[in-house]
Amino acid sequence: MSRNNLxxxxxxxxxxxxxxxxxxxGLWKKVQTQILWKQFLSFSLQTFNVYYLAAxxxxxxxxxxxxxxxxxxxxxxxxxxxxxELTNDNTSASSIEKTGNESITGGKESTLGKNEVPExxxxxxxxxxxxxxxxxxxxxxxxxxGESEEIGNQENESESKENNAKKSEIVVVKAxxxxxxxxxxxxxxVNFENTSENAIKYAWIFSDGGSSAERDPSYVFxxxxxxxxxxxxxxxDGLEYSTxxxxxxxxxxxxxxxMDDVMDLSxxxxxxxxxxxxxxxxxxxxxxxxxxxILTEPIHYYDQPGSYNVKLKVWTANQxxxxxxxxxxxxxxxxxxxxxxxxxxxMSGPTGGYYEINDFNNTIFHPVIxxxxxxxxxxxxxxxGLQIFESNDISYGWDGYYQEKLAAQAVYIWKARGKFSxxxxxxxxxxxxxxxxx
Amino acid sequence: MLDEKELIDGCCRNDRKAxxxxxxxxxxxxxxxxxxxxxxxxxxxxxxxxxxxxIYFNVKYFAGKGSFINWMKKIMVNTAITHYHxxxxxxxxxxxxxxxxxxxxxxxxxxxxxxxxxxxxxxxxLPHGYRMVFNLYAVEGYKHKxxxxxxxxDVNTSKSQYSRAKGLIRKKLxxxxxxxxxxxxxx
Numbered sequence: 001m002s003r004n005n006l007x008x009x010x011x012x013x014x015x016x017x018x019x020x021x022x023x024x025x026g027l028w029k030k031v032q033t034q035i036l037w038k039q040f041l042s043f044s045l046q047t048f049n050v051y052y053l054a055a056x057x058x059x060x061x062x063x064x065x066x067x068x069x070x071x072x073x074x075x076x077x078x079x080x081x082x083x084x085e086l087t088n089d090n091t092s093a094s095s096i097e098k099t100g101n102e103s104i105t106g107g108k109e110s111t112l113g114k115n116e117v118p119e120x121x122x123x124x125x126x127x128x129x130x131x132x133x134x135x136x137x138x139x140x141x142x143x144x145x146g147e148s149e150e151i152g153n154q155e156n157e158s159e160s161k162e163n164n165a166k167k168s169e170i171v172v173v174k175a176x177x178x179x180x181x182x183x184x185x186x187x188x189x190v191n192f193e194n195t196s197e198n199a200i201k202y203a204w205i206f207s208d209g210g211s212s213a214e215r216d217p218s219y220v221f222x223x224x225x226x227x228x229x230x231x232x233x234x235x236x237d238g239l240e241y242s243t244x245x246x247x248x249x250x251x252x253x254x255x256x257x258x259m260d261d262v263m264d265l266s267x268x269x270x271x272x273x274x275x276x277x278x279x280x281x282x283x284x285x286x287x288x289x290x291x292x293x294i295l296t297e298p299i300h301y302y303d304q305p306g307s308y309n310v311k312l313k314v315w316t317a318n319q320x321x322x323x324x325x326x327x328x329x330x331x332x333x334x335x336x337x338x339x340x341x342x343x344x345x346x347m348s349g350p351t352g353g354y355y356e357i358n359d360f361n362n363t364i365f366h367p368v369i370x371x372x373x374x375x376x377x378x379x380x381x382x383x384x385g386l387q388i389f390e391s392n393d394i395s396y397g398w399d400g401y402y403q404e405k406l407a408a409q410a411v412y413i414w415k416a417r418g419k420f421s422x423x424x425x426x427x428x429x430x431x432x433x434x435x436x437x438x
Numbered sequence: 439m440l441d442e443k444e445l446i447d448g449c450c451r452n453d454r455k456a457x458x459x460x461x462x463x464x465x466x467x468x469x470x471x472x473x474x475x476x477x478x479x480x481x482x483x484x485x486x487x488x489x490x491x492x493i494y495f496n497v498k499y500f501a502g503k504g505s506f507i508n509w510m511k512k513i514m515v516n517t518a519i520t521h522y523h524x525x526x527x528x529x530x531x532x533x534x535x536x537x538x539x540x541x542x543x544x545x546x547x548x549x550x551x552x553x554x555x556x557x558x559x560x561x562x563x564l565p566h567g568y569r570m571v572f573n574l575y576a577v578e579g580y581k582h583k584x585x586x587x588x589x590x591x592d593v594n595t596s597k598s599q600y601s602r603a604k605g606l607i608r609k610k611l612x613x614x615x616x617x618x619x620x621x622x623x624x625x
Binding site for chain 2 (some may be wrong): 035273
């Protein structure tokens with residue numbers, strides 16, 4: 001092998017060393033222009049030449065033109081400015097609607113919409129105040145001046161129009177937030193919504209070690225407990241405010257059970273269920289045969305043999321919930337079917353598809369089963385959806401040939417259904433990669 | 439015809455004539471290098487162009503150690519690698535047929551079997567990453583460790599890509615028929 005390796009490397013090294021390809025005719029021109037540009041751009045006195053002179057003259061010319069011909073530009077500038085003033089007024093009015101108190105300063109500046117602005121302002125204030133009191137969640141710890149300012153807004157509607165300019169000096173800062181849940185089961189994800197006003201910086205302390213600097217953080221409390229959530233803000237007036245709410249996280253239960261490994265349900269044998277659930281107080285069993293129980297550890301009698309899905313639901317006193325389902329209980333270790341995901345067909349011709357169970361050449365695609373099948377069907381499709389193989393006999397698999405021709409190396413889709421002698425049925429699908437052996 | 443020393447000196451002085459002479463003398467062989475690293479001719483010419491500009495601007499740093507042509511080839515290789523990194527996103531596509539490892543036993547190759555164009559073609563058919571590794575290792579003679587650093591890949595990636603590239607090349611050389619004849623003779 002190593003001799004061959006050497007050969008390939010030598011072959012390419014000797015041959016490619018002097019391998020020539022003639023460039024396209026125009027390439028030199030391109031290289032030349034690129035060189036000129038690069039030389040031009042990497043300015044130095046050494047290479048100073050007529051090009052720089054030309055560029056300098058051109059620059060000077062453009063500069064001179066700009067200096068000497070300003071009048072039209074100025075007119076244009078002025079009209080542009082006045083247009084900007086107009087839009088300024090508009091934006092300040094709209095920002096008042098959004099942000100409340102702070103934007104009164106904006107209103108002061110506006111000249112056109114002066115009379116309308118305060119009314120908007122007050123209406124918005126009242127609405128937001130009403131919301132706050134309804135919620136009852138938000139606690140204020142602002143300055144005394146700030147609070148009286150709020151009340152003043154509500155009471156003196158008419159005055160506020162006149163005192164507009166004066167009021168705008170005072171900025172009201174409020175710290176407040178609402179939580180999507182105040183209590184819940186662990187792990188509890190809580191979305192916090194910040195209702196603070198005029199804050200420039202936020203710091204959240206979740207008291208289980210977590211913190212955040214976001215405006216509206218989301219936080220997950222993993223462990224049960226009482227968690228005071230502290231929000232500190234820094235207001236635009238430079239002072240710090242804070243507010244606190246407590247989140248209660250209840251312990252979630254864990255559902256866990258086992259049952260007797262009864263292989264034969266036919267003789268109306270009792271089946272014992274063992275409950276290993278943790279933290280739960282209420283239980284509900286579903287035995288899968290439309291029978292239920294609320295006992296902690298029930299004993300159940302099945303009328304018919306078969307495979308049943310047994311389900312246990314558990315609750316705590318705080319309505320925290322968990323559940324566990326054991327699928328196909330009592331079917332034992334038998335009756336399994338599994339499929340490989342690749343095979344290498346015989347390259348020299350179709351083999352018919354019948355295989356020896358102990359043949360590990362992997363030239364036939366077939367499932368491996370434990371237990372006894374009473375029904376079986378396997379279909380194989382190519383990627384265009386064309387069915388290229390079908391078998392109703394477990395001892396007959398796909399040899400990789402379609403219409404006497406070896407199928408392409410590709411991924412194929414299979415679908416299988418069937419029934420075991422113990423009554424268990426299956427419908428499975430998957431893919432199989434055909435790999436050609438060269 | 440200027441000799442190599444005159445060429446270098448002339449290019450150091452930014453002499454147009456020397457630059458053009460260098461281009462005429464070496465462009466074809468340098469493009470031969472570029473084309474090995476690039477899947478497309480237009481890209482190879484881009485690499486050549488960038489590499490030549492580098493050569494003209496840095497010829498003054500050529501120390502005179504080793505051969506001038508090898509120095510220039512090295513610049514081309516490095517430029518090709520830069521291009522490879524820049525265009526990596528365009529070259530991600532690989533067929534399952536392409537990456538299958540194949541081995542052909544018991545064939546030996548001699549230079550007489552293949553023309554340079556055929557070999558160049560074979561290199562062209564490699565997936566982009568394989569082509570880089572194969573060129574650097576087999577033709578330029580770099581170590582896998584060096585290649586790993588140049589291409590910013592793992593050493594083992596370089597090794598495995600090289601062995602797969604080699605497998606592919608063998609397969610392709612075989613399809614060029616000449617191997618088959620050779621094998622028949624040996625048997």
